[in-house]
Amino acid sequence: MSDYAKALGARLRAIRTQQGLSLHGVEEKSHGRWKAVVVGSYERGDRAVTVQRLSELAEFYGVPVGELLPEGSTVAPLEQSPRIVLDLERLSQVPKEQGGPLARYAATIQSQRGDYNGRVLSIRYEDLRSLAVIYDTSPSKLTEQLVSWGVLSPEQGADAAATDV
Numbered sequence: 001m002s003d004y005a006k007a008l009g010a011r012l013r014a015i016r017t018q019q020g021l022s023l024h025g026v027e028e029k030s031h032g033r034w035k036a037v038v039v040g041s042y043e044r045g046d047r048a049v050t051v052q053r054l055s056e057l058a059e060f061y062g063v064p065v066g067e068l069l070p071e072g073s074t075v076a077p078l079e080q081s082p083r084i085v086l087d088l089e090r091l092s093q094v095p096k097e098q099g100g101p102l103a104r105y106a107a108t109i110q111s112q113r114g115d116y117n118g119r120v121l122s123i124r125y126e127d128l129r130s131l132a133v134i135y136d137t138s139p140s141k142l143t144e145q146l147v148s149w150g151v152l153s154p155e156q157g158a159d160a161a162a163t164d165v
Contacts, residue, residue: 007070015067016039054068086102101134
């Protein structure tokens with residue numbers, strides 16, 4: 001058993017226990033998708049975990065894959081996520097009941113960046129995913145809504161929709 005396998009197993013165990021789950025709890029919560037014996041063998045480093053299974057396990061735990069990797073490991077994205085450019089002038093014309101959450105989100109980002117040009121704001125695709133949660137919809141549906149409001153150009157909407165998984 002390699003040191004890396006032990007360290008990976010320790011991370012897997014730490015994430016599981018942070019969520020208050022026993023090995024059998026994982027099996028129950030996953031409705032048998034993740035067998036206690038398999039997760040336990042990953043955690044002990046007795047069994048190699050594929051990248052695909054690690055990704056699925058991260059999704060099950062609700063954490064980024066990088067959180068499951070041992071200290072000192074880095075996960076570099078294969079390609080940069082596209083930037084999404086919001087038209088803040090158009091956003092100010094959207095009724096507050098609809099655009100309020102997006103306007104507050106944009107104002108927070110502007111404040112953090114010290115970026116107050118007031119016309120446009122670029123956000124990451126990951127921000128769009130967070131906004132979709134706030135709006136209780138999917139990123140693709142939110143993208144469609146932003147295009148319909150004129151806050152996002154149709155070209156940018158198509159780019160963002162192509163990135164949606």
